[in-house]
Amino acid sequence: MNGPLLYLPLIPLLPFLGFLLNGLLGRRLPKALVSFIALVAPCASFILVAHIALLVWSGSLALPFYEQGAPSWISVGAVHVDFGSVIDQLSLVMLLIVTGVGFLIHLYSVGYMHDEPGYWRYFAYLNLFLFFMTVLVQAGNILLMFVGWEGVGLASYLLIGFWYHKTSAADAGKKAFIVNRIGDFGFLIGIFLILANFGTLTFSEVAAKLAANPAWTGGILTAIALCLLVGATGKSAQLPLYVWLPDAMEGPTPVSALIHAATMVTAGVYMIARTHFIFDRSPFALTVVAIVGAATAFFAATIGLVQNDIKRVLAYSTVSQLGYMFLGCGVAAYSAAIFHLMTHAFFKALLFLAAGSVIHAMGGEQDMRKMGGLRKHLPITFWTMTAAVFAIGGFFPFAGFFSKDAILYAAFVQSDTGKIFWFVGLVTALLTSLYMFRLWYMTFFGESRSPDAHPHESPWSMRAPLIILGALSVCGGWIGAGRFGAFLAPAVGSRAVEAGSSQLELGLSVLAVAVAALGWYIAHRLYIQHPERPARLAAALPTGYKLLLNKYYVDEIYSYLIVKPVLAFSKFFLEWVVDFAVLTGLAWLLGGIATLIGAILQRWQSGNLRSYAAWLALGAAAILLFFLLPYTLGASGIDLWVRGR
Amino acid sequence: MHLILFLVFAAFCLAGAVNLLLQSHPISSALSLVVVMTSLAVLYLLLGAEFLAAAQVIVYAGAIMVLFTFVVMLLNAGREERTLGSRAYAIVGFPAIVAILAVIATIILHTHGFGAVALRQGITSTQDLSRVLFTSLLLPFEVTSVLILIAILGAVALARRGDGERTAGN
């Protein structure tokens, strides 16, 4: 091993150990011990990552760092895949987010899930998720990344369906799993194409081969990039595969915060950033990424405007923000996308946790129409939530402002088409601000709309993560897109941060903040000054309202176009032709033959000892005669044998 | 002399074996078998296998067959009963076996490589036997002793009427 010993394998293995302990023994362990195990694992991982970050900070560790001598996994012919990890600026940032935010959400869960009967199961799954997520992030090759990719899918499935006795939760889990399969299919094909064209799966080697051929663009690289994009849209809930994420809100709220807002869903963005060298060679694929991102951002934001379930609003907001990140990737501003990924992890996790706190306080109620006036009852939740709302809205100097601004600026300066993306992003920013303040007003202001509820503030284990994340939401962006981009540049390239003038940047920023303020104003007008107006607006535009409320009928369209035909095919072809005619018939045939032979043979198997003995003697006699009869007739063969002795 | 002894005891052997088949009472069969075994012991002696002769008497006649008579007495086994088809075995079995025996006998008699057995040569002393048994065949010997130990345990476990059956019934 060259370089310092970093205990890299321990980062994923510690949560895995926690998973094993809690998963195998948790049922019998006391609750305190389960929490202890579950908390220590991510905390230790975070400390390890922080240690690495410190080493990098002090300059004693040069990035990128490749783990040497990792055990080999697959070695077939020329293909070698090992368990090696890689630490560069990108994965370091991602690891910090994953383990840090992960630890905070574990801590939050201790309070939130306290009365669950499946407490140990929950934490086992959560640790398992952390294991796979860190594997995904640190993976030195794309196949190992795929393992983590599938693993987080599994953990996500288990956690969405955590309350498996609830049909909707179980269905949501299955939906997430199946929709993700479509994306994974694309990802897998992308992996095969990479293997076929590069002969290796290790990121650094692929990058080196591309660097050696500067003229190689388009063609097969576009195909690879598009396949990977399909995978990314599945995992990161982009058009057209976003449908699973809103349903995934059936899981416990901390799970929504961790997996379906802060970390797992950003894996698609991370993956595109990780394989940026392929995307960079394919302008077409990049454009597709940008289009997908921009469309998703706008599309999801419109749906988010009219949803009444607090978690669904946040879910569509997540989809929309992920669209921003894709947009950032699409204009090759990877560092801006990762920057937004980080700030988004802070404020979206915070939003979900605060929403969880609200739900906790309301005794499980998720409908915003039944909330209101919670500001006095839940001061800490309110103030942290406010920080998050301003952050996502893009107000200066909150975290969201810097990252969103970086993406919009990068889009604006990229090209002419980029200006269209920039405009869509700006409109989306307006919508974002609008629906977030709508949520804010409906939840915390006005009169309480359910008089029999007695809201109460959450325990410290839930408040502490809120406060920390609140602080991060405020200050997380102060690093500045420029410095962050410079830090990430060795890992993801630096195309986005150079061009343009500071005046243009300043102008765009002012414009963005103005748009966000406009959204705030509209929300204030609609939900505070004239609370009756939204209903009238909905009545005035019944088609549009219904369209938005029913999420553009996407689920229904999918159902008619894909689900129903598949079901019908399964029912009629598989059940009647294959299952009944072929399999059952075959089983009957085989069974009949066996029964028939058995009926004949069982007469032989009489149980009578002497008949067995007779058969045995007969067989022995037959063998004896077969060998001896020639000698008896010829009568001298054995002579030779005996003399030969 | 050797010839006479052989003829006498071979006749005893055959007579005992045939008597074993003809007697219908198990205890008579057992005694016939004892006759066969003791006569065989004499034949072993003629073949120079002194120790085996003694072992044949002590182990076979003195232990195994006593065990048989013991069990016959314990279970008070009576005469055999005739069942369906039992005569058929006798009718078919005897000629068949005689035919096979004839084949084997032809082979043996047609084979010329065998020598003759005389008493004065080829006596294997107990020392010779044990020297081979305890050196080159020590492992099989020990394994056999383990086998016997297992057999003892098995026999005890099988024959004890007892707790095992009752608990299994529960």
Next chain:
Amino acid sequence: MNPAYSNLLQHDVPLSWYLLLSAALFSLGVVGFLIKRNLITVFMSIELMLNGVNLSFVAFAHQWHAVKGQIFVFFVMMVAAAEAAVGLAIIIAVFRARATLAVDRIDLMKL
């Protein structure tokens, strides 16, 4: 044997006679196994077969001056003893369960 007697004992016997006797004993054992109807007698027939084979072992050991032939017989005896112990225990157990020793009536594995 005392050498003084040895000149008395002449008239050699061909080895093949011993082998014939051995084959005859074995065959009689097989017949006994087939025609006897008492479990214990059937078991005795097995012993008869073993004895028949033992005789041929000893005869061949004498022919080839091989001690190991006799040792094989020794092992056969030991195994026969073990077999008798276990077999008779089984017979006792069977008799307890069925109250019969007739082979033809013991043809079901279940009680």
Next chain:
Amino acid sequence: MTLLQFFLWSLLKIAVVTVVMLMGVAYTVLLERKLVGRIQNRWGPSRVGPFGLLQPLVDGAKSFLKEDIIPTAVYKPLYLLAPILSLGCALISIAVVPFGSTNVTGPGGFHIFQIADVNIGLLVILGITSIGVYGIALAGWSSNNKYSLLGSLRSSAQLISYELALGLSLVGVVLRAGSLNLREIVENQSAHGIFSWNLFGGFQFVAFFIYLMAAFAETNRSPFDLPEAESELTAGYHTEYSSMKFAMFFMSEYGNMITVGCVATLMFLGGWTSPFGNLIPLPNNIVLQALIPIFWFVLKVFSFLFLYVWVRGTLPRFRYDQLMNFGWRYLMPLAILNIVGTSFWLAYR
């Protein structure tokens, strides 16, 4: 030496030994009756002849003259075979016992004082003893009497159990002698008189003790006479026997005692050798040379028989489970330990 001579000499020896043996049996009975009488503070038989010395003859005549009863329900062939087998086995085993010095030989150089000199003499005795079980077992079974059957089952079990201990106790001696030939075993103990006997010089006293116990059990003698425990089983396996057939069982019991005594003498007490070794040299007279060893042999066997009777007059009977426990749990492990100990001693001497 011709075949005819061999046969004649053998027949002569057999006849003499059988007659002496039977006489010995008869007078052992008398000895027992007299001794037990003295132990119980009474005279014992004293009317027939001087000191009652003719009593055995009268007893024999009585047995012959009694009515021979064969109960109707017995299985006759085996009922008749059993006493013959019993007595036969008791008498045959004496054939390999050398009871006098082998230095004195007859014409043609064969032994006068031993019917058959066999390499595996000890094994022959053990084998014949084990065949003797059949006599008792068949007697009990063929009598068709439950006392007889129980007695014979007990007896068979007892004989088989103690045969193990008996055989194992002799292995130590065999190891020391390196031979199974009884003559060689005795010659091995002849060097220094009493100090080279296996009992003392060979450190086989544990084996001797085991042999003693096992021998008592093997011969169904007190304190192990359970097969014929009158209080429980009437007369055990010979309940249904009377007159001469009963006498045959009786004789076989005493014959076995003598055989066992002979074996003890040969194996542990130096056989026919003098206890003083060469301190008292043999006289030159050929007749004395032949007779003095026989004297020592008879004396040793006699003292053994004396011990038998003494024990019978002293000790009460064991219970059956005690008997089995004693045989399997104490005597046999002890005998195996003795073998191991002797082997080590011989190996590292």
